[in-house]
Amino acid sequence: MADDLIKQIQDAPDLQALDALRVAALGKSGSITALLKSLGAMDADTRTKEAPKIHAQREAVSNAIAARKDALEAAVLEQRLATERVDLSLPSDAIPVGSVHPVSQVMDELAEIFADLGFAVAEGPEIEDQWHNFTALNMPEAHPARAMQDTFYVQPRNEGEEPRVLRTHTSPVQIRSMQALGAPLRIIAPGRVYRSDSDATHTPMFHQIEGLVIDRDIHMGHLKWTLETFLKAFFERDDVAIRMRPSYFPFTEPSAEIDIGWSMEKGRRVVGGQEGWMEVLGSGMVHPRVIAAAGLDPDEWQGFAFGTGVDRLAMLKYGMDDLRAFFDGDLRWLKHYGFSF
Numbered sequence: 001m002a003d004d005l006i007k008q009i010q011d012a013p014d015l016q017a018l019d020a021l022r023v024a025a026l027g028k029s030g031s032i033t034a035l036l037k038s039l040g041a042m043d044a045d046t047r048t049k050e051a052p053k054i055h056a057q058r059e060a061v062s063n064a065i066a067a068r069k070d071a072l073e074a075a076v077l078e079q080r081l082a083t084e085r086v087d088l089s090l091p092s093d094a095i096p097v098g099s100v101h102p103v104s105q106v107m108d109e110l111a112e113i114f115a116d117l118g119f120a121v122a123e124g125p126e127i128e129d130q131w132h133n134f135t136a137l138n139m140p141e142a143h144p145a146r147a148m149q150d151t152f153y154v155q156p157r158n159e160g161e162e163p164r165v166l167r168t169h170t171s172p173v174q175i176r177s178m179q180a181l182g183a184p185l186r187i188i189a190p191g192r193v194y195r196s197d198s199d200a201t202h203t204p205m206f207h208q209i210e211g212l213v214i215d216r217d218i219h220m221g222h223l224k225w226t227l228e229t230f231l232k233a234f235f236e237r238d239d240v241a242i243r244m245r246p247s248y249f250p251f252t253e254p255s256a257e258i259d260i261g262w263s264m265e266k267g268r269r270v271v272g273g274q275e276g277w278m279e280v281l282g283s284g285m286v287h288p289r290v291i292a293a294a295g296l297d298p299d300e301w302q303g304f305a306f307g308t309g310v311d312r313l314a315m316l317k318y319g320m321d322d323l324r325a326f327f328d329g330d331l332r333w334l335k336h337y338g339f340s341f
């Protein structure tokens, strides 16, 4: 009978069938359990004779169950490994990756170019007090130049406080840098600026980069060389022509607007050549009053400053035509014009 049972155990097709056999043999009312129980009713002599046989049967049956269980489990595992194997040759799902926004890309390019010329990067707050944004830059209260830049005013927190402004240009960083670092000084200040203006070429928020050099014996030749060198490096062309046009800014004297030459290439207007001119920068020698307002002696220190729109530079270099697209967050546009990491 035990041989028969062992044969059934060895042939058990799966773990459930095996467990049914185990219960039938070794369970509470199993056949082997019944044999073991029968020992109690035997007289001592018979029991001495039968007990080893019955125990041997129980042993054989439970060994057979354990062996079959191992074999079946191994088979199940093998089956799982075969069907669940990761197929490394399958193409993976495309993971969407972002790109560097053209404004960030151009800011990085500018910082790199000016780093080579010895300029450090400076920063200032976007919510600025009127003294830094206007007064110290030689734009006293009621000065008509304050009206030139359509200013966003920020409601003061406490009554009687002067309202602050969203900075209308990066020029207040000139003042903050001179105050914090003294002279000599060579900085650029890239960042966001705000004016209440909106059309295809104006957005209420845009980006500027400011440049400031303060030292002894600085003159306009230094300004011209610096801007020419920077524009050639930025547009990656040696034939970038520049033209300085007299202009007016309250914080520079004399002031000059910088135009660069453009020409038509493959039906597109590109930087380089001299078929026409377009304005790209404001600049000039830092007004002595500005130097004094920042706490430096204008008889000892002179300097030049310049400012330009980063977004415009990006449009010119990479051929984009609507400034507003910069800030729409349209993924197709970002994918087209963005830079990969």
Ligand code: PHE
Pocket: 168, 169, 170, 171, 210, 249, 252, 282, 283, 284, 305, 306, 307, 308
């Ligand atoms: N702040 C000026 C503007 O926003 C640009 C400028 C900067 C001009 C520095 C001269 C010197 O238009």
